[in-house]
Amino acid sequence: MAEEEKKHFDIYIELFCNYLRSVKSYSENTIVNYRKDLLQFAEFCYKNWNISTISNINNDIIRSYLSELRLKRRMSSTIIRKRSALSSFIRFLEQKGFMQKGLVSFPKGFRGERKLPESFTKNQITNFLLFVKNQIKNDTNVFEYRDYVMIIFLSFCGVRASELINMKKNHIDSQNCIIKVTGKGNKQRLVPFPDDFRKDINCYIRLTQMNNWEFLFCNKSGKKLTRRGLFYILVKKVEKYPDPVHMHPHKFRHTFATLLLENGADIRMIQKLLGHESIATTEKYTHLDRERKKQLYAKFHPHA
Structure with missing residues (x-):
């Protein structure tokens, strides 16, 4: 894209990103992804349609862009995110008067293939936690306890990775x-944890007080743990685990919701515990639970 055209798009994209940060309180991770998605769209407009200004965006361009994503066999979740980023961007431009309202509409009906989120079984969670606890060889090793407590909160509180690494000691009652979790949009919620882990969590908090950390989970430099650091720790734990499984922070969150649902928890309660703004986001677990049961039936029933 020529420098002037690129600059034109960049200005509005940055205005939008600042709006997401200051007004909508989106997480920095979401803003980074949205910016990348929109810059990709801007490049597509210039290369394929010779469009250099936002006022020239129309329905044909939108449909062409979404079609190209499908042709490139992008994951359904990726297409949905890029579509969401673009839709939010267009609405922002219309609301601020940068684009005439009604010029662009998004094709309905594309939701992508419904894919069952990966989750652990109850036994897998229990056994993995026991393994991590048994790795604590020294009661005064704050980092061995840190890893264990992080996995407790991921498993039994369903927190997002970003929520976990931003927790502070005064968030623990x-x-x-109970823990106080600050989620998307800086909205706070209270989430209980099992009493069985109270002693271990208290032990860890005492160890962190000796290190005078600002955040609950820090690295060896005393700085707040990053998402990358959290993922690295999980990977290292799995490497030592005798029963290797695919490990990702969000997999714990899916497991938390799935186990609650399977044990009869009310969908509204699950919504509050997960910090979902919309009940529709939580309801996907009811659909997925039904589909999982169908899969199990088809696999094990003799007349399926």
Whole structure:
């Protein structure tokens, strides 16, 4: 894209990103992804349609862009995110008067293939936690306890990776077995944790106080743990685990929701615990639970 055209798009994309940050309180990770998606769209407009200004965006361009994503066999979840980024960007431009309203509409009906999120079984969670706890060879080793407590909160509180690494010591109410979680849009929620882990969590908090950390989970330099650092720790734990499994922070969150649902929890309660703004986001677990049961039936029933 020529420098002037690129600059034109960049200005509005940065205005949009600043709006997401300051007004909508989106996470930095989401903003980074949206910016990347929109820059990709801007490049597509210039290369394929010779479009250099936002006022020239129309329905044909939108449909062409979404079709190209499908032809490139992008994952359904990726297409949905890129579509969401573009739709939000267009609405922002219309609301701020940068683009005439009604010029662009998005094709309905594309939701992507429904894919069952990976989750652990209850036994897998229990056994993995026991393994990580048994790795604690020294009661005064704050980092061995850190890894164990992080996995407790991921498994039994369903927190997002970004929520976990931003937790502070005063967010833990160990007397009542509750943690205060700050989620998307800086919205806070209270999530309980099992009383069985109170002693271990208290032990870890005492160790962190000796290190005078600002955040609950820090690296060896005393700085807040990053998402990359969290993922690295999980990978290293799995490498030592005798029963290797695919490990990702969000897989714990899916497991948390799935196990609650399987044990009869109310969908509204699950919504609050997960911090979903819309009940529709939580309801996907009810659909997925039904589909999982169908799969099990087809696999094991003799007349399926």
